[in-house]
Amino acid sequence: MTHKQKILYFIYLHRTGLTVTGLSITLLLYPLYENNPYTLGLTNLIAINAIVVLGLNLFIGYAGQISLGHAAFFGLGAYGSAIATVTFEISPWPAMFLVAVIVALVALLVGIPILRLSGHYLAMATLGLSFVVHAILLQWDEVTGGPSGFSGIPYLSFGSFQFDDEIRLHYLLWGFTLISLLLCLNLVRSGVGRGLSALSGDEVAAEALGVNTRNAKIKIFVLSAVLASVAGSLFAHCYSFVSPDSFDIFASTDMVIMVVIGGMGSIWGSLFGAALITLLPEWMDLFETYKDFVHGGILVVILLFLPQGLVTGLVDMVKIKLALRRQKDAAT
Amino acid sequence: MLQLEQVSKNFGGLPALSDVSFTVPKGKLTALIGPNGAGKSTLVNCVTGVLEPSSGKIYFQQQQLNNLPAHKISRLGISRTFQNLKIFPRLTVLDNILTGLTREGGDSMLLAMLRLPDLRHRERQLKLRALESLDRFGLADKANWPVGILAYGDKKRVELARATVGQPQLILLDEPVAGLNSEETAAVGQQLRLMRSSGHTMLLIEHDMELVMDIADQVVVLDSGRCIATGTPDEIRRNPLVLEAYLGRMDATA
Numbered sequence: 117m118t119h120k121q122k123i124l125y126f127i128y129l130h131r132t133g134l135t136v137t138g139l140s141i142t143l144l145l146y147p148l149y150e151n152n153p154y155t156l157g158l159t160n161l162i163a164i165n166a167i168v169v170l171g172l173n174l175f176i177g178y179a180g181q182i183s184l185g186h187a188a189f190f191g192l193g194a195y196g197s198a199i200a201t202v203t204f205e206i207s208p209w210p211a212m213f214l215v216a217v218i219v220a221l222v223a224l225l226v227g228i229p230i231l232r233l234s235g236h237y238l239a240m241a242t243l244g245l246s247f248v249v250h251a252i253l254l255q256w257d258e259v260t261g262g263p264s265g266f267s268g269i270p271y272l273s274f275g276s277f278q279f280d281d282e283i284r285l286h287y288l289l290w291g292f293t294l295i296s297l298l299l300c301l302n303l304v305r306s307g308v309g310r311g312l313s314a315l316s317g318d319e320v321a322a323e324a325l326g327v328n329t330r331n332a333k334i335k336i337f338v339l340s341a342v343l344a345s346v347a348g349s350l351f352a353h354c355y356s357f358v359s360p361d362s363f364d365i366f367a368s369t370d371m372v373i374m375v376v377i378g379g380m381g382s383i384w385g386s387l388f389g390a391a392l393i394t395l396l397p398e399w400m401d402l403f404e405t406y407k408d409f410v411h412g413g414i415l416v417v418i419l420l421f422l423p424q425g426l427v428t429g430l431v432d433m434v435k436i437k438l439a440l441r442r443q444k445d446a447a448t
Numbered sequence: 449m450l451q452l453e454q455v456s457k458n459f460g461g462l463p464a465l466s467d468v469s470f471t472v473p474k475g476k477l478t479a480l481i482g483p484n485g486a487g488k489s490t491l492v493n494c495v496t497g498v499l500e501p502s503s504g505k506i507y508f509q510q511q512q513l514n515n516l517p518a519h520k521i522s523r524l525g526i527s528r529t530f531q532n533l534k535i536f537p538r539l540t541v542l543d544n545i546l547t548g549l550t551r552e553g554g555d556s557m558l559l560a561m562l563r564l565p566d567l568r569h570r571e572r573q574l575k576l577r578a579l580e581s582l583d584r585f586g587l588a589d590k591a592n593w594p595v596g597i598l599a600y601g602d603k604k605r606v607e608l609a610r611a612t613v614g615q616p617q618l619i620l621l622d623e624p625v626a627g628l629n630s631e632e633t634a635a636v637g638q639q640l641r642l643m644r645s646s647g648h649t650m651l652l653i654e655h656d657m658e659l660v661m662d663i664a665d666q667v668v669v670l671d672s673g674r675c676i677a678t679g680t681p682d683e684i685r686r687n688p689l690v691l692e693a694y695l696g697r698m699d700a701t702a
Binding site for chain 1 (some may be wrong): 496497498517518519522525528530534535536537538539541546547548549550551552554555556557560561562565567571574589592593594596597608610626
């Protein structure tokens with residue numbers, strides 16, 4: 117091998133690690149270049165959404181299931197942290213952990229019966245979950261503050277160091293996002309991850325390969341719920357205020373749209389999807405007003421032409437083109 | 449190694465298998481033949497846990513398989529291929545083979561997410577084994593292709609490689625040469641012969657008589673859900689019941 121080939125091979129072999137390192141360095145230096153609080157606020161929101169989307173993409177993209185209810189877990193995480201820290205005066209970090217455990221239990225209890233369903237039926241069941249949680253947040257005034265929301269949530273802090281401005285939050289939130297990203301990347305590159313892709317391809321075949329499909333679905337559902345809950349807690353501590361509107365059915369569908377844009381089973385695509393949908397309303401006023409129409413339109417167009425999702429679909433197309441060309445070269 | 453005792457399966461009131469008994473001896477290639485609708489695929493599905501037998505017992509190395517879920521049966525060391533190809537078209541060829549090593553990749557989601565050094569090490573070994581198996585089936589140069597674009601014969605070989613890469617104790621092959629041309633059939637036959645000589649135990653379900661008579665050590669004949677004959681290929685060829693039910697009819701049409 118020549119020197120150049122060696123370097124290229126090294127890059128190819130360590131492509132995942134190198135990309136993660138590159139992204140981390142970029143994010144580390146980003147506040148030096150951009151210190152406008154408004155812009156940082158936006159990228160912080162991307163970070164929060166990305167955590168939810170990463171988990172949801174494991175469930176939808178890798179395991180091949182569908183959930184229209186992840187805003188429920190997001191909301192439970194946010195309100196859980198709010199209630200635990202303000203009403204019960206538990207300090208934020210243990211509260212976040214405690215809430216994640218409780219949400220995991222809720223997801224387990226909900227998941228065991230509803231993951232027997234598939235396709236449209238599973239979509240309806242998770243949609244129902246979203247409605248129930250939203251209704252509880254809206255109606256149970258004494259605990260949740262009802263439609264006017266819940267305010268006065270403390271910032272996260274280490275000792276006297278408070279995560280209270282955008283730059284500090286940038287590091288906190290993207291730190292969490294990068295950790296989630298790494299965990300997800302590791303998961304999909306393992307035997308468990310391959311079991312999940314087998315499961316989304318064909319359940320009978322997956323069983324024949326030794327995958328416990330029922331347990332795998334429940335586990336990945338719980339994992340994605342925990343990620344959504346952690347993101348919810350961060351959301352609450354980041355804005356010190358939560359209201360039921362952030363966790364309604366449209367929030368759930370927005371998350372699914374982010375997954376679809378990122379593409380089924382693409383961890384990197386999840387970041388892209390979260391970024392694009394979070395930024396769209398900022399780029400054009402039109403999107404702000406007719407947000408739901410635009411999102412619905414995007415969803416329909418993508419699913420019509422690239423059922424695997426935007427990023428994955430395009431990447432697949434390129435891969436197939438390249439392989440076909442090589443096949444032709446080999447034949448001639 | 450695999451022992452069936454009076455296995456029956458009814459769909460509603462309709463018997464698909466009635467009182468089927470035979471054994472698959474270790475290290476041998478047993479072929480299961482029979483006309484369409486004889487219950488061959490139903491039998492494979494009963495053995496692998498996709499279907500639950502209505503009555504009768506199935507033993508694998510003295511362990512009873514009834515009531516075990518499919519993934520547990522697979523983990524005992526029984527792997528299979530499917531009549532109508534169940535490979536994962538979006539994964540690369542290499543990843544498809546790696547799914548055949550799922551049971552060795554570890555079950556713990558937490559450990560998978562942490563990806564500690566010993567898991568990295570194991571992943572590398574699994575990858576090497578997968579590449580080795582691709583090499584055996586002559587697919588090494590296509591390792592990184594999406595499997596969806598392969599020719600049908602190559603896809604069949606991918607499934608065969610996936611079923612064998614985990615070194616299973618018993619391999620169930622559901623029509624591995626269906627839809628292949630004579631050249632590809634010969635290649636698969638050669639592959640099966642190699643596998644048998646390296647000591648694999650196999651149960652082969654096949655319509656291709658030439659292949660079956662050529663490579664089987666033992667042949668079991670099913671007709672309308674009943675086991676009508678068991679024996680060596682030569683005995684089966686001469687068995688009047690078989691000729692009537694199966695080969696005779698084929699001769700008449702051929």
